[in-house]
Amino acid sequence: MNSAIKITVGAEAGATTVVTKELTVRHSHSNMPEVYATPCMIHLMEIAASNAVQPYLPAGWVSVGVDVNIRHLAPTPVGRTVTAYARVTKVTHKLIEFEVLAHDGKNLIGKGTHSRAPVNLARFEQTLSGLSA
Template structure:
């Protein structure tokens, strides 16, 4: 199986300033005004995607299939938060990333995330035909 020009160690970082719309209260995942866990996970997934997708041939992309993370700290509104992803394993079309999230004071999340390389046209066609 080809490696699609991907290499262990590829990395990306996604940064935001937490706004009210990003909170658990707004997201419906809790009643507090801190960064929502689903949003933190989304940042981790986006970092993983951006680490590899630009290096794939035209017509290929990745989709998330597994997330195993812990949310370790609360990040208030107006504080900077960021997520990092590092490609740690390539097994055919399955990619595994180490993901971490931080705010201005501490690590707020960590874990792993799997993505699979897909043919976009075939994937969309299959999804539409359901």
């Protein structure tokens, strides 16, 4: 991690979405219930975590997800607003660890942990271009 990056334990942020039919498990699997899909909830948690640390990163840097350990606790129907929250719990020389949760206005629908790594975007994209098929 760049030594100029000073991320504070306790930094937090959120992200919100309204559950639409496109965000339900039925959208991908017609025989499943029309409820908020677990991958969509995890994605929202990742956005919240990214939002929590982006202000601490130098220009040209972003964070990328490297680990998720999430439990989906309750179903959420179409029309509800889901808010994910992320709080930094630990910062090491390579990773930022978070406690994450999601709530749909009535229930805690998910919780767990997530880790992200800060990366220089230009360098990351250069490495990626070398992997092209």
